[in-house]
Amino acid sequence: MNLGAYADFILAAYAVAAVVLGCLIVWIWLDYRTQTRILAELEARGITRRSERAKPHPS
Amino acid sequence: MIEGPGLRHAIAGTKKLPMALSELANPSRFLAVVEPVLPWLAAVTALALALGLNQAFLVAPDDYQQGATVKIMFLHVPSAWLGMFCWVLMSVAALGTLVWRHPLADVAAKAAAPIGAAFTFVCLVTGSLWGRPMWGTYWVWDARLTSVLILFLMYLGVIALWRTVEDPSRAARAAAILTLVGAINLPVIKFSVDWWNTLHQPASVFRVGGPTIHPSFLTPLLIMAVALALLFVTLHLAAMRNEILRRRVRTLRLMQADTAGS
Numbered sequence: 001m002n003l004g005a006y007a008d009f010i011l012a013a014y015a016v017a018a019v020v021l022g023c024l025i026v027w028i029w030l031d032y033r034t035q036t037r038i039l040a041e042l043e044a045r046g047i048t049r050r051s052e053r054a055k056p057h058p059s
Numbered sequence: 060m061i062e063g064p065g066l067r068h069a070i071a072g073t074k075k076l077p078m079a080l081s082e083l084a085n086p087s088r089f090l091a092v093v094e095p096v097l098p099w100l101a102a103v104t105a106l107a108l109a110l111g112l113n114q115a116f117l118v119a120p121d122d123y124q125q126g127a128t129v130k131i132m133f134l135h136v137p138s139a140w141l142g143m144f145c146w147v148l149m150s151v152a153a154l155g156t157l158v159w160r161h162p163l164a165d166v167a168a169k170a171a172a173p174i175g176a177a178f179t180f181v182c183l184v185t186g187s188l189w190g191r192p193m194w195g196t197y198w199v200w201d202a203r204l205t206s207v208l209i210l211f212l213m214y215l216g217v218i219a220l221w222r223t224v225e226d227p228s229r230a231a232r233a234a235a236i237l238t239l240v241g242a243i244n245l246p247v248i249k250f251s252v253d254w255w256n257t258l259h260q261p262a263s264v265f266r267v268g269g270p271t272i273h274p275s276f277l278t279p280l281l282i283m284a285v286a287l288a289l290l291f292v293t294l295h296l297a298a299m300r301n302e303i304l305r306r307r308v309r310t311l312r313l314m315q316a317d318t319a320g321s
Contacts, residue, residue, distance in 0.1 A: 028294055032297065032301050
């Protein structure tokens with residue numbers, strides 16, 4: 001694969017896109033982990049939503 | 060808006076919507092549908108991106124005038140489409156917030172804004188990197204480039220608004236109004252190359268009379284567009300899921316504060 005005289009521009013364009021979209025993916029994934037962790041901590045302390053409390057106990 | 064008594068009111072306001080939308084109006088049901096779908100969607104996105112990059116770098120020929128720089132088009136054009144499409148999606152969601160009071164509408168709008176901003180940024184940077192070897196300059200203040208820059212700045216404005224107003228329902232209404240006002244820019248972007256004399260070329264895919272691009276370039280372009288659209292959908296659904304969870308955290312913290320205060 002020969003990208004010619006402007007290879008730097010082509011590779012820079014794809015690199016920028018990879019970094020920007022990669023950061024977006026990582027940010028969304030980390031945000032999911034943060035929110036689920038906080039929810040688990042709150043529920044472990046007995047703070048649950050009304051709908052969760054209304055659910056019948058599995059046992 | 061998502062939790063508590065407001066949810067009943069919000070769902071009552073969605074009675075006239077199609078059944079599928081009404082059913083998904085329940086955030087818990089939305090999560091139940093999205094959770095199992097996301098890993099599959101991510102896998103299909105990865106495969107489509109691999110196929111698209113293979114087409115772009117190994118199958119598509121060099122252009123007789125532009126040489127290999129035409130490969131930037133496979134990234135630049137779909138990013139531009141998605142940057143604009145995302146604002147259309149946010150505008151529909153804004154109507155959902157203001158007119159139908161759909162409880163997921165503002166969740167969808169808030170989740171979409173950073174993704175739209177990212178694609179618009181990629182469009183601007185890749186366009187600039189394509190412009191330097193082809194036009195001899197990274198930037199000109201022509202109507203197309205300037206209107207896309209305005210779109211990017213509007214994304215930043217909406218994101219800032221969401222982060223400034225603490226109450227989600229108040230932020231949703233303000234962001235919805237700003238989004239609908241900003242939608243005026245979309246036809247300006249689309250038709251700027253026809254209305255004004257621009258350095259940017261006119262439309263060559265979505266135009267009356269069909270695409271003017273040779274199939275050897277059009278096929279990789281459309282495959283990359285599908286791949287990046289799949290990435291957009293995957294990220295948007297994941298970000299919507301995060302936003303629902305964030306609002307649950309907020310509700311639980313308010314309950315915790317109430318309990319501590321009483």
